[in-house]
Amino acid sequence: MKKWILASAALAFISAASILIVYHTVQMGLPRLETLKDYSPLLVSQVYDRNNVKVGEFFKEKRILIDYEKLQAHTIKAFLAAEDDQFFEHSGVNYLAIMRAMIANLKAGHTVQGASTITQQVAKTLLLSPEKTMLRKLNEAFLAHKMEKNLTKKEILSLYLNQIYFGEGAYGIEMAAQIYFHKHASDLTIPESAMLAGLPKAPSAYSPLINPVRAKERQVYVLKRMAEIGAITQADATKASAQFLTVYPRALLDDTPGYYMEAARQLLVQQLGEDTVLEKGIKITLAFDYEKQKAAVESLQQGLRDLDHRQGFRGAVKNLQETSDIEAFLKEQKYVYQKNHLQSRSIQPGGVYQEALKDLAVNDELQGYVDEIKKPAQVTLQTNIGKIRLTDDSAKWVMEKIRRGDVLPLRIAALANKATPITTANVAQEPLVEGAVLSFDQETQDVLAMVGGYKFSRNEFNRALQAARQTGSSFKSIVYASAFDHGFTASSTLIDSPVVFEQQEAQEGQEETKAWKPSNHGRGYGGELTVRTALVQSLNLPAVKLIEELGVPWVISYAQRLGVFSALNRDFTLALGSSSLTLYEMTKIFSQFGRLGKRTRPILVKKVEDNKGNVLAENLSLDLRFQKELGKLNEEVEQKRTEYFERKSKEATLAETAPAATPPTKKSAEKYEPQIFFQDPDQLLRPQTAFLITSLLKGVVEDPMGTGARARSLNREIAGKTGTTNGYYDAWFLGYSYQIATGVWVGFDQEKTLGKNEVGGRSALPIWLDYMKVAQEGMPKMTWPTPPGIVFANIDGDTGKLANAATKRVVRQPYLEGTEPTGKSNEDTSDFYRQEQ
Numbered sequence: 001m002k003k004w005i006l007a008s009a010a011l012a013f014i015s016a017a018s019i020l021i022v023y024h025t026v027q028m029g030l031p032r033l034e035t036l037k038d039y040s041p042l043l044v045s046q047v048y049d050r051n052n053v054k055v056g057e058f059f060k061e062k063r064i065l066i067d068y069e070k071l072q073a074h075t076i077k078a079f080l081a082a083e084d085d086q087f088f089e090h091s092g093v094n095y096l097a098i099m100r101a102m103i104a105n106l107k108a109g110h111t112v113q114g115a116s117t118i119t120q121q122v123a124k125t126l127l128l129s130p131e132k133t134m135l136r137k138l139n140e141a142f143l144a145h146k147m148e149k150n151l152t153k154k155e156i157l158s159l160y161l162n163q164i165y166f167g168e169g170a171y172g173i174e175m176a177a178q179i180y181f182h183k184h185a186s187d188l189t190i191p192e193s194a195m196l197a198g199l200p201k202a203p204s205a206y207s208p209l210i211n212p213v214r215a216k217e218r219q220v221y222v223l224k225r226m227a228e229i230g231a232i233t234q235a236d237a238t239k240a241s242a243q244f245l246t247v248y249p250r251a252l253l254d255d256t257p258g259y260y261m262e263a264a265r266q267l268l269v270q271q272l273g274e275d276t277v278l279e280k281g282i283k284i285t286l287a288f289d290y291e292k293q294k295a296a297v298e299s300l301q302q303g304l305r306d307l308d309h310r311q312g313f314r315g316a317v318k319n320l321q322e323t324s325d326i327e328a329f330l331k332e333q334k335y336v337y338q339k340n341h342l343q344s345r346s347i348q349p350g351g352v353y354q355e356a357l358k359d360l361a362v363n364d365e366l367q368g369y370v371d372e373i374k375k376p377a378q379v380t381l382q383t384n385i386g387k388i389r390l391t392d393d394s395a396k397w398v399m400e401k402i403r404r405g406d407v408l409p410l411r412i413a414a415l416a417n418k419a420t421p422i423t424t425a426n427v428a429q430e431p432l433v434e435g436a437v438l439s440f441d442q443e444t445q446d447v448l449a450m451v452g453g454y455k456f457s458r459n460e461f462n463r464a465l466q467a468a469r470q471t472g473s474s475f476k477s478i479v480y481a482s483a484f485d486h487g488f489t490a491s492s493t494l495i496d497s498p499v500v501f502e503q504q505e506a507q508e509g510q511e512e513t514k515a516w517k518p519s520n521h522g523r524g525y526g527g528e529l530t531v532r533t534a535l536v537q538s539l540n541l542p543a544v545k546l547i548e549e550l551g552v553p554w555v556i557s558y559a560q561r562l563g564v565f566s567a568l569n570r571d572f573t574l575a576l577g578s579s580s581l582t583l584y585e586m587t588k589i590f591s592q593f594g595r596l597g598k599r600t601r602p603i604l605v606k607k608v609e610d611n612k613g614n615v616l617a618e619n620l621s622l623d624l625r626f627q628k629e630l631g632k633l634n635e636e637v638e639q640k641r642t643e644y645f646e647r648k649s650k651e652a653t654l655a656e657t658a659p660a661a662t663p664p665t666k667k668s669a670e671k672y673e674p675q676i677f678f679q680d681p682d683q684l685l686r687p688q689t690a691f692l693i694t695s696l697l698k699g700v701v702e703d704p705m706g707t708g709a710r711a712r713s714l715n716r717e718i719a720g721k722t723g724t725t726n727g728y729y730d731a732w733f734l735g736y737s738y739q740i741a742t743g744v745w746v747g748f749d750q751e752k753t754l755g756k757n758e759v760g761g762r763s764a765l766p767i768w769l770d771y772m773k774v775a776q777e778g779m780p781k782m783t784w785p786t787p788p789g790i791v792f793a794n795i796d797g798d799t800g801k802l803a804n805a806a807t808k809r810v811v812r813q814p815y816l817e818g819t820e821p822t823g824k825s826n827e828d829t830s831d832f833y834r835q836e837q
Contacts, residue, residue: 039159041065042171043281043611047261049290050446050606055257058265060278063171064178068158070186071173076157077231078190078197082222084118085229088153092119092144119144121200122160161185166196167203167210168250180208180247190232191240194222195247208247213351219245245347252340256294258456260286260449263465264604267625271617272608282616285606287446295774296437296449300744303767304454307746308431311755313398316406320369326382329407333367333384360385362412365428370406373399380422381408387422388412394427430454434749435764436463437771438587439742440602442594447602447622448740448775461749465625468566468580469747472760473538473707474723474732475577478589479547480535481693482558485676485685486550489819490696491800494534494542496526501572518544518576521724521759530800532813536699538707538722540576547575561637561676562589562684563599565629577723584622586734587743593697594719594736596787597690599682641677687787688816694719694784695814701735703797703811710765711735714772716781722760728753731763738782740775744768791817796825 042061049055068076080087116124123143147156166176176196177185188196198206198218208215220241227237264286268277276282320326341357348354368381368388377395379402381388390398391413398408411428414420431454439449452462461467483492501516520540526533534542547555555575556568568579584602591600605620623630675686697719700708707722711733720735731746731754744764747754754763795802797809802824815821 041163042279044175045277045280045282045284047264047284047286049257049293050285050287051289052285053290055286055290056254056261058261058268058278058284061171062169062175063162064174065162065172065281066174066185068154068161071161072186072188072193074190074226074232075173075185075188075193075197076161077229078193078222078226079118079157079161081225081229081231082194082197083121083200085225087118087157090117090119092148093117093141117144118160119147119156122156122163123147125163125165126159164200165203166199167207179250182248189240189243190236191219191223191243191245194226194240195219195245198222208245208345208347209249212345212347212353216347216349216351242349246344247347248344249342253457255456256297257288257290258460259452259462259464260288260293260447260604262456262460263450263452263462263622263625267604267620267622268608268617271620271624276616281611283609283611285608287441287444287448287603287606288450289446289448292439292771292775293449293451296439296451296771299767299770299774300435300437300451301454302770303744303763304431304433304435304746305429306766307433307754307758307763308429309397310758311433313401313427314429315401316370316408317367318407319403320405320407326369326405329367329369330382330384337366337384360412360415360423362415364412366410366412367407368410368425370402370404370408373402373404381410381425383410388425389422391424391426394425398427430458432748433746433754434459434463435744435746435767436467436583437742437744437767438464438583439740439771439775440587440591440600442591442736442739442741445600445603445621446606447604449742449771463745463749464583465622466582467745467749468582469730469745470579470725471577471581471586472723472725472730472732473540473543473577474586474721474734474760475579475581476535476538476543476575477593477693477697477721477734478559478562478564479543479550479555479575480531480696481593481685481689482555483531483546483550484689484692484816485558486554488531488546489815489821490530490532490692490813491795491815491821492531493528493800494531494545496520496529496534496539496541498525499541499545516573518572529798532696532699532800532811533705533798535696536703536706538700543575544572547572557640558676559589560633562592563630563633564589565626565633577725583743583745584626586732587741590719590721590734590736590743591741592684593690593693594738594741594784595690596687596784597683597685599684600741638681641681644677688789691784691787691790692814692816697721697735699811704809707759707761708733708735708765710761711769711772714769714776716776717783718772720768722765724759728755728758730754731758731760733760733764733768735768735772737772737776738784739779740772742768742772742775744771786814789817790814791820793820795821799825801825 041063042059044062044064045058046054047056047058120140123140126143151159162172162174165171166173166180168179170176170179173185173196176199177183177188177192180196181188181192195208195215198215198221204210206215206218223232223237223240226232227234232240264284265277268284320329338355338357343356343358346354346356366383366385368383370379371382371387372380377392377399379390379395379398381390388410402408409428409430410425413424413426416423434453436453437449437451438447440446441448450464452464452466453459499518502514518540521538525541526539529539529542531546534546552570552572552574556570559568564581564585566579566581566585568574588600588602592598601621601623603619604622605617607615608617609615698717700706700721701711701718708720711718711720716737718735718737720733723732723734724730729747729751732744734743736742744767746763746767792812792814793802794810795813796807797811801821803810804824807825
């Protein structure tokens, strides 16, 4: 007997201890909720452009907090009526309601009634675990009691209304009010409050946008319950039930800032952590200008569509012949059209609803099937909104490849009016070719626009930052800039004539000699010509001979000092852009030319503030994304810089006792060593050198034989360079004014030809130009200031010598003082045309 008593006591002790251990274990794992300040929900971070225009959001849960005191009494009572009318009477768990629910569910044979209190619902969401286990239910009950002990009823209601999910991506009542009704939660009416109060139980099932009939039934139920608990009168409930209720669809994602926003998000996560960016409700001000970003997107898309048009029509989406297939197609298109054009929905008693659709607009996209074809070029299509006719251009484009019943993608060109009785459209064949645009503010260094592809929603790969592609002749700009620091001038002569180089290549373990014979794009030769002419006309042979004289190591070192971190080919093909660089690297280099040699640190994020206004970060440069690559490169450059100044210091000491040295000449270029490093580490090249290369790149645009002549239509001083790679695989244009530097690349992701003659001046330059027309609008016309030590001379554009009365083409050319030409041109010069490479 005694043993039995002892065993029972031991068992009771062990059981009590186990329960105590479980209790403390559960308590330790619960969220800390001593006061309302401990509540740290996931909040939306708001994103703005540099003009304080809201452009997007970063979030895990789309939530904006609202103070309990700002909500109207009828809004709070609607949620109590719908979810927990005894909220102010129970202590977190309503045991009587649990018993009622158990009886009702047993009678029905399945779950027909729940008994979770508002406190339990908050506890459930705060535990952030979807599992349905006994331990989870235990945690929920313990947390509910803990909340009731530490918080007031109003504080718990505040948590509930800010925490719960309402569907359509909306967490919390403030976000729900903004999404569904386009107003703040503080302004909700009784019928609107009842509609929202009915959503948390089943957000999709009762959504007024997905199921308006059930949404109306649920709203009427909530209004009835409000009347039953005395929150409103029966007359108010009846009146509210009869009112029309207008709801709005969730706004479609704006694709315009997609690439920029994603680059910024990645950079911010790298610098501040994912939790801060996606959960803390911070304010982020980006460096871009939304209108310029929009112009960059539209310019790139139009340019790629134009190129795609030149490549030809690829064929119909499908063909419809059976009546049933046509009916199904039109029904599907009607649904798609209504979804894309839905402006608002007015829900009436009984769940009947009317929809307001946005009017059809130019550039809207839809599909139609070919209903009638008439020679020579007239095509009429049937769509869900009626008949549409192809524009003459599109009709001619597709005429030989279509038949009746073919389904075509369309983009509205013009709406029907008195002059045009039928709406017209272009075939909206989506281009397969890709491209990228990157633009910098030359004064602030802000990244004004960044577009990494045709559509962010189609492919998030950012070709402005992530795609390294051969640069073609645009790289010649770096070669010629380095030549100015190697004793060359704009009037120095190069020979445009055939040349063959022997190259050693490894073949199956053996060295094999192969001949490389570079040629000009136009296949002709110009003989002796000037550095200026060679770059303006983008001739290959002079560039190869120039890098041969400069030395490949010299050019590589120069490019790296300007910020090139991608691998560079260590042979003469480097001069023709055989190495693959990112648009980011190339645009920075051209920006630095335009900033007279000053380093460009492109700013992506202007400022980050927490929800109390404290500044978390400022002026985050896109360079931080390439911290690893640039860090290593900058260390190497800084080491060379240190060695350079040490050597100069020793030479200065020796020079005090040594006789005067003979000044170097161009003919002894291999011994020429100009000042290539500066006391200011952000001065990457001499202002004079940057000014000289800018003058040559201005010639690319201004000279009649220049490859960038289209840019002249911008009607302001522009410097730039085209680039095209072998086989027309890549097309580039890098150009800058005094205020803005912009780069454009065009090509296929899987490298293949863009088509014959799709050179940089044809494929990339028009995109650059269309963007820059918008980006420069309203800006004053400015020119670059002349650095000290620069003089100007009027020269013969063909010979590089001083112009005389007989000179046909006079060019005003800058030179380093003392290097300007002295002899006059005596030749009868004539222009000759070169195609671009």
